[in-house]
Amino acid sequence: MLKFYEARDSLEARQLIDALSAHRIEATVLGEYLSGAAGELSALNFPWVWLINNDDLPIAQSVLDGFLAARGALPKPGPWVCPGCGAQVDAGFEICWQCGADRK
Ligand SMILES: [Zn+2]
Structure with a gap:
C-alpha cells in the first residue's frame, strides 16, 4: 500500500x-470518514487515495x-483576494478591479 494523493473531497477521490x-x-x-465533531473541518477530512501495489x-x-x-486544475490559477479591499478578483487580472491595488 502506498499513500498516493490527497483529494479535495470524496467525489474527486x-x-x-x-x-x-x-x-x-x-x-x-x-x-x-475520519471527520471529527459535527461541522468541524479538519485535515483528516480529506480523503487519501492509496495505491494497492x-x-x-x-x-x-x-x-x-x-x-x-483534464480537470483544468493545473495550469489555471484560481481567483485571488485583494489585500487592499478584500474584493475577489478573477485569475488573469494583476490589479484589483475595485480599488486598483496590485496583486501581492
Ligand atoms: Zn482592491
Missing part, C-alpha cells in the same frame, strides 16, 4: 480511482497528471 482502474491500477480511498506508482503518477490536466 472516486473519479481518480475510476481513472486509475481504467489503467488496471488498483487503488482505494482511506480517510473520508507500490509498483504501479510511475503509471499512476502519469494518470494523475492527465486527470488533473
Whole structure:
C-alpha cells in the first residue's frame, strides 16, 4: 500500500480511482470518514487515495497528471483576494478591479 494523493473531497477521490482502474491500477480511498465533531473541518477530512501495489506508482503518477490536466486544475490559477479591499478578483487580472491595488 502506498499513500498516493490527497483529494479535495470524496467525489474527486472516486473519479481518480475510476481513472486509475481504467489503467488496471488498483487503488482505494482511506480517510473520508475520519471527520471529527459535527461541522468541524479538519485535515483528516480529506480523503487519501492509496495505491494497492507500490509498483504501479510511475503509471499512476502519469494518470494523475492527465486527470488533473483534464480537470483544468493545473495550469489555471484560481481567483485571488485583494489585500487592499478584500474584493475577489478573477485569475488573469494583476490589479484589483475595485480599488486598483496590485496583486501581492
Ligand atoms: Zn482592491
